Amino acid sequence: MTLRLDYETLVESVIERAGREPRRPALVLVAEDDSEQTLTASQLLESAAAHACALRSVGLGPGDLVILVMRHSRELLSAFWGTLYLGAIPSIFPFLSEKLDPQLYMKQVRTLVAHSGARAVIALPEFIPMLTELLAGVDCRLLDSEHVAAGTGASSPPPSPPVSTEAVAFLQHSSGSTGLQKGVALSHRAVLNQVRSYSRAIALDESDVIVSWLPLYHDMGLIACCVMPIVAGVRLVLISPFHWVREPGVLFRAVQRHGGTLSWLPNFAYNHCARNVRERDLEGVDLRPWRVINCSEPVRYDSHRLFLERFGPAGLRETALGSCYAMAEATFAVTASPVEGPPRVDWIQLPALQAERRAVPAAAEQPGAIPMTSSGTPIEGVEVAVVGDDGRRLPDRRLGEIVVRGDCLFSGYHRRPDLDAKAIRNGWYHTGDIGYRAGDELYVTGRQDDLIIVGGKNVHPNDLEAIANEVPGIHPGRAVAFGVPDGQLGTQAVVMVGELAEETGPEGRRRIESELRRRIARQTEITLADVLLVDARWLLKTSSGKIARGANREKYLRRPR
Amino acid sequence: MPLRQGGPRHAARRTPTMDTAEMRRRLREFICAELLRKPDYPLAHDEPLITGGLIDSFSLARIGVFVEEAFAVYLPDTELTVANMDTVDAMVACILKTRP
Numbered sequence: 001m002t003l004r005l006d007y008e009t010l011v012e013s014v015i016e017r018a019g020r021e022p023r024r025p026a027l028v029l030v031a032e033d034d035s036e037q038t039l040t041a042s043q044l045l046e047s048a049a050a051h052a053c054a055l056r057s058v059g060l061g062p063g064d065l066v067i068l069v070m071r072h073s074r075e076l077l078s079a080f081w082g083t084l085y086l087g088a089i090p091s092i093f094p095f096l097s098e099k100l101d102p103q104l105y106m107k108q109v110r111t112l113v114a115h116s117g118a119r120a121v122i123a124l125p126e127f128i129p130m131l132t133e134l135l136a137g138v139d140c141r142l143l144d145s146e147h148v149a150a151g152t153g154a155s156s157p158p159p160s161p162p163v164s165t166e167a168v169a170f171l172q173h174s175s176g177s178t179g180l181q182k183g184v185a186l187s188h189r190a191v192l193n194q195v196r197s198y199s200r201a202i203a204l205d206e207s208d209v210i211v212s213w214l215p216l217y218h219d220m221g222l223i224a225c226c227v228m229p230i231v232a233g234v235r236l237v238l239i240s241p242f243h244w245v246r247e248p249g250v251l252f253r254a255v256q257r258h259g260g261t262l263s264w265l266p267n268f269a270y271n272h273c274a275r276n277v278r279e280r281d282l283e284g285v286d287l288r289p290w291r292v293i294n295c296s297e298p299v300r301y302d303s304h305r306l307f308l309e310r311f312g313p314a315g316l317r318e319t320a321l322g323s324c325y326a327m328a329e330a331t332f333a334v335t336a337s338p339v340e341g342p343p344r345v346d347w348i349q350l351p352a353l354q355a356e357r358r359a360v361p362a363a364a365e366q367p368g369a370i371p372m373t374s375s376g377t378p379i380e381g382v383e384v385a386v387v388g389d390d391g392r393r394l395p396d397r398r399l400g401e402i403v404v405r406g407d408c409l410f411s412g413y414h415r416r417p418d419l420d421a422k423a424i425r426n427g428w429y430h431t432g433d434i435g436y437r438a439g440d441e442l443y444v445t446g447r448q449d450d451l452i453i454v455g456g457k458n459v460h461p462n463d464l465e466a467i468a469n470e471v472p473g474i475h476p477g478r479a480v481a482f483g484v485p486d487g488q489l490g491t492q493a494v495v496m497v498g499e500l501a502e503e504t505g506p507e508g509r510r511r512i513e514s515e516l517r518r519r520i521a522r523q524t525e526i527t528l529a530d531v532l533l534v535d536a537r538w539l540l541k542t543s544s545g546k547i548a549r550g551a552n553r554e555k556y557l558r559r560p561r
Numbered sequence: 562m563p564l565r566q567g568g569p570r571h572a573a574r575r576t577p578t579m580d581t582a583e584m585r586r587r588l589r590e591f592i593c594a595e596l597l598r599k600p601d602y603p604l605a606h607d608e609p610l611i612t613g614g615l616i617d618s619f620s621l622a623r624i625g626v627f628v629e630e631a632f633a634v635y636l637p638d639t640e641l642t643v644a645n646m647d648t649v650d651a652m653v654a655c656i657l658k659t660r661p
Contacts (some may be wrong), residue, residue: 031639033639034641091654097618097642098611098618098642098644099611099612099618099643122597149656211592242618243638245618245619245621245622246618246625246638246641247622247638247641248622250638272619272622275623276622276623276625276626278626278629295661455619463603489619512601514613516614517613517614517615518609518612518613518614519614520614521611521613521614522612527616527617528613528614528641
């Protein structure tokens, strides 16, 4: 059945569906004890309208930015859609994990509020005392999420005010450096264009059931596994990310229980599931109707095989594994592999790729041949090109920067016109990703800068290095962080090399390493896979005296062990 | 005892007599070899693993699977918290508490 997608704003779809099919289940939330809560189309609208009413009563209105500091819950979804209902702009902040230092986390909220000019923060009750202190003197309302949810519904909610389709619907905050977070502003039109094109590209249907454990502060979780299904009226089952991390089997049980047909997984999740799902989690599970789309970090051929071998016996079909290339700046998807894949695999010669920046076809058994998995072809309304340093388009199979333009691009970075000018040139968004095209297919090979992608999250090495520079015993300014491929985990592992400030014995080195690891974990949630403490003058520098990440990465990989 | 790579698919026979020192030793061996991938790492039993930045929260799932295979104790995922799993000592306490 064709989906109805001719809306002007996101909220219009929720209002229309609640009128047409009020009792149709819109989403199911799976709690940690596997109990479930179902929200129908009319309940979703009611709770959104009630949240809007509560926000309006404290003076908020259309165009106001509202930051949501809440856990994965019905209240978070209601607050997100309620903010939209009011014509205000929601933005979901990553949730505090057990590992992060709560005080540093709250300071990150304050930094974001100050930089973004947010008019309100809706936070869990336990965060209110600390945030009250931190936000003192800041012109921003601090609202207790439980009060917002409970103090509503008394009066009949107001109608949703008219909002232009060009107005900013919400901000997606790019992951990584929190202090310098970039708010990706997306208009209703861009998001609706994305929903229309991407749902066609993957042949999304009203009979589909999307099952997701992805966090909603990340584009894949928010767009593919929340906004798209809700706008399109496709059933959605949401699992808490923390739950899935600890017990990946919950995904398979939910797929079985709800007749799940579609999930999105970053590449590392293939490895996590293949290695840590218990046999009994698959008892009675039939994965034949299930499709999976691998996205958010480079698709690895080995992970793809591992996943298929592990879950093939439960019915998973090879043709059901798709791929996608996506970014928050394009709302989400840019390319998609064919519906009944699998994505094309291109065997190329690694030496030619490295030395000549060319993807020369090779036979699979040839020495030096590596498999590249295609990210698919551009979705409707989106153009993709690969350009050289001079900005000119490169021919097929030449490595260059991937640039994107189309009708689902972002409106700009919130309050950062300086970044806009750098990122968007002549209507093309410069992604910073490196890749090549072969015919219509796009292959992504890496990054132009030193960004490290760990489990789908972007990590800026300078953030990690700045923390290392403060650790006593490490020579300030002489630490370097980079990613190395980790085949076992199916993602990048983060390595830090630091020069010691003075000669240090084994006990001292151990103390420095512990302190470094602890600070990185508490401040960024990154776990360093390896720490190498070296004597002075180990690190290589560029001719301008800067520490060369790439050269030091090579030196680290080639060091004698 | 050599570490079993990947571990058996079936749960090991329950060994109620296994003392806590042995449990500690096997957990430590597993963590160093499989999670840190540094068999020689001098891990202390009270050394914070997750908050100390040695292993990430994805490793909790692996520890859950290992504990079930090695000690025949199923730790429900609600038990696989940072508080319960941050040190080898905490893990042993959690396993003993959960063991029927």
